[in-house]
Amino acid sequence: MKYEKEYLDKIQKELNTAVLCDILDELGYRNQAMDGSLYPLEEDYKLCGVARTVLAYDVFEQPEAAYATEIEAVDSLREGDIAVCVNKSCSNGFWGELMTNAAIARGARGAVIDGAIRDITQIKALSDRFMVFARGRNPLDSKGRCLVADYDCPVVCAGVRVCAGDLIFADIDGIVVVPEEVAQTCIEKAFEKIAGENLVREALRSGMLLKDAFAKYGIL
Numbered sequence: 001m002k003y004e005k006e007y008l009d010k011i012q013k014e015l016n017t018a019v020l021c022d023i024l025d026e027l028g029y030r031n032q033a034m035d036g037s038l039y040p041l042e043e044d045y046k047l048c049g050v051a052r053t054v055l056a057y058d059v060f061e062q063p064e065a066a067y068a069t070e071i072e073a074v075d076s077l078r079e080g081d082i083a084v085c086v087n088k089s090c091s092n093g094f095w096g097e098l099m100t101n102a103a104i105a106r107g108a109r110g111a112v113i114d115g116a117i118r119d120i121t122q123i124k125a126l127s128d129r130f131m132v133f134a135r136g137r138n139p140l141d142s143k144g145r146c147l148v149a150d151y152d153c154p155v156v157c158a159g160v161r162v163c164a165g166d167l168i169f170a171d172i173d174g175i176v177v178v179p180e181e182v183a184q185t186c187i188e189k190a191f192e193k194i195a196g197e198n199l200v201r202e203a204l205r206s207g208m209l210l211k212d213a214f215a216k217y218g219i220l
Contacts, residue, residue, distance in 0.1 A: 001050070001165060001167075001180055001183060001184070002080070003050065003080055003167075005079065005080060008048050008049055008080055008109065011048045011169070011187060012046050012047065012048035012169075013046070014191070014194060015048075015169065015187070015190050015191070015194065016046075016169075016171055016173065017033065017169055017170070017171050017173045017174050017175070017176045018173060019190050019193050019194055019197070020169055020176045020178060020186065020190050021033055021176055022193065023186050023189045023190050023193060024176070024178065024182075024186060026189070027182055027185065027186060027189075029179060029182065031160065032160060032176055032177045032178065032179075033160070033174050033175070033176050033177075034157060034158035034159055034160050034174055034175040034176075034177070035158045035159040035160075036158075036174055037114075037135055037158050038112060038113070038114060038133045038134060038135050038158050038175055039133060039134065039135075040131065040132070040133050040170065040171075040172060041120060041123065041124050041127070041131070041132050041133075041134070042124065042127060042131075043172050044172070045127070045131045045133070045170070045171065045172070046131075046170070046171045047082065047109060047110040047112075047131045047133070047168070047169070047170040047171070048109070048167070048168065048169045048170075049080050049081055049082035049108070049109040049110060049167075049168055050080050050081050050082065050165060050166070050167060050168070051081075051082055051084045051162050051163065051164055051165065051166045051167070051168050051177070052073075052076070052077055052078075052081045052082065052083055052084065052108075052151070052152060052164055053084045053085075053086075053151060053152060053153055053154070053155045053157075053162055053163065053164050054070075054073045054083060054084065054085040054086070054148055054150075054151045054155075055086050055148065055149045055150050055151065055153055055155050056070075056085065056086065056087035056094060056115070056142075056146045056147060056148045056149065057087070057146060057147060057149055058087075058089050058091050058145065058146050059144065059145065059146060059147050060144075060145075061144060062143060062144035063147065066142075066143045066144065066147065067142075067143065069147070069148040069149070069150070069151070070142070070147075070148040072151070073148055073151035074099050074102050074103060074106075075102070075106070076151065076152070077102075077103050077106040077107070077108040078106060078107060078108070079106070079107030079108075080107065080108075080109060081103075081106070081107070081108040081109065082108065082109055082110050082111060082112060082168045083095075083103060083108060083110075083111040083112070083113075084111075084112045084114075084155065084157050084162050084168065085111065085112070085113045085114065085115060086114045086115065086155045086156070086157050087113075087114065087115035087116075087142075087146050088114055088115060088135070089115070089146075090115055090116040090135060090136040090138055091116075091138070091140070091145050091146060092115075092116065092138055092140045092141060092142045092145040092146055093116050093117050093118025093119070093137065093138045093139055093140055093141070093142070094113060094115045094116060094117065094142050094146060095111055095113050095115075095117040095118075095132065095134070096117065096118045096119040096122075096123070097119035097122035097123055097126075098119075100119075100122075100123050100126055100130055100132070101126070103130060104126065104129050104130050108130065109130065109131070110130050110131040110132060110133070110170075111130070111132045111133070111134075112132075112133045112134075112157065112168060112170060112175060113132065113133070113134040113135065114135055114157045114158050115134070115135055115136070116134065116135060116136040116137050116138035117132060117134045117136075117137060117138075118137065118138060118139045118140075120137060131170075133170050133175060135158070152164040157177075158175065160177045161177070162177050163179070163180065165180040166178060166179055166180050166183070167180065167183040167186075167187075193219065196217055196219045197219055199217060200213050200217050200219050203216070203217070
């Protein structure tokens with residue numbers, strides 16, 4: 001699904017992972033939050049975009065054209081995308097500064113790496129255009145340590161199945177995968193719930209008991 005940049009910016013600014021999880025629960029999707037093993041490079045990061053998946057695996061030799069499929073995957077990124085890369089072993093810094101700059105030039109918004117990254121200082125300096133969430137850090141190059149098997153394929157990232165086209169939302173609380181088929185409904189309902197939460201917050205701050213606020217608004 002194609003989203004305009006302004007719409008993704010609005011989602012990123014106004015929503016959060018908790019409210020999206022609540023709506024996904026209502027829609028019957030109860031296991032869409034990643035397992036908490038991936039962290040933003042800075043605590044204030046919020047990131048929303050469209051998943052483009054990359055699946056890598058460890059190798060123990062240096063094959064010819066070691067970067068070929070990896071390069072294809074990065075060069076295929078489009079405006080609004082988030083690279084969702086799975087290389088769980090952390091045997092190398094799979095994502096680095098040059099890939100970040102290439103992704104920015106394609107219009108991508110960030111990366112979620114179920115694995116390790118490197119060039120962290122340089123990547124953080126680009127956070128106004130591109131934010132990264134990752135499992136770990138490792139200065140070793142991927143050459144001779146992992147290969148990209150495929151991209152735009154289903155992957156399991158930090159415990160959640162992700163398909164190309166799913167909506168990704170990430171903040172300090174975690175990372176949520178909104179399946180493409182329910183994304184529009186989920187986002188609309190999330191904005192409605194945020195508006196309701198604002199009313200509940202004001203009521204609680206004015207002294208209303210939590211049980212009375214829940215009885216009136218049905219939001220907790």
